Amino acid sequence: AQKITQTQPGMFVQEKEAVTLDCTYDTSDQSYGLFWYKQPSSGEMIFLIYQGSYDEQNATEGRYSLNFQKARKSANLVISASQLGDSAMYFCATAGNQFYFGTGTSLTVIP
């Protein structure tokens, strides 16, 4: 069975600074995907970024980048130049044979 661990229940970052949200995973699948989602207070889950287990380059989408270290089984999300609208819950997820979500990290951006 797969498992996702997000060890930071809450994080604070100053506006315009960069922040890293941690995610480690445990899987026996040879091929899998790693995802990050944002959930603002409205409740909708917004897909941010995807990394395939065979991708050699770290994924990047605008201000979001995924720091993928396969040997360490980590897939940390880096948000550059934080904005007030980035305040939300962030969930890491993995999909191989099944889809698993972590418990989330609450990010608060301070003006």
Add this chain to the structure above:
Amino acid sequence: SQTIHQWPATLVQPVGSPLSLECTVEGTSNPNLYWYRQAAGRGLQLLFYSVGIGQISSEVPQNLSASRPQDRQFILSSKKLLLSDSGFYLCAWSVFLAGEQYFGPGTRLTVT
């Protein structure tokens, strides 16, 4: 472009009453469909997923059931709600089972 709809947005139901939540997807064919539940302050729990019409996989034993009567329609049901069924219910779709999922706006269910 693809769109996913869920209704109702909020629902308050008494214990023992039935439940029917509906999810529809537009702009794609033969999507994989998913139902999740999120308890307050918690992560997402996968309840059901479907790879095609009439094909339902259940992830956890529970008081709920799911059906897929049409290609782009996914329904979550219960015959008798329990207090523990309260939560935020999210429907999602994906092209591939191991691919990114796109979520609907969710239904907040309160069982009283």
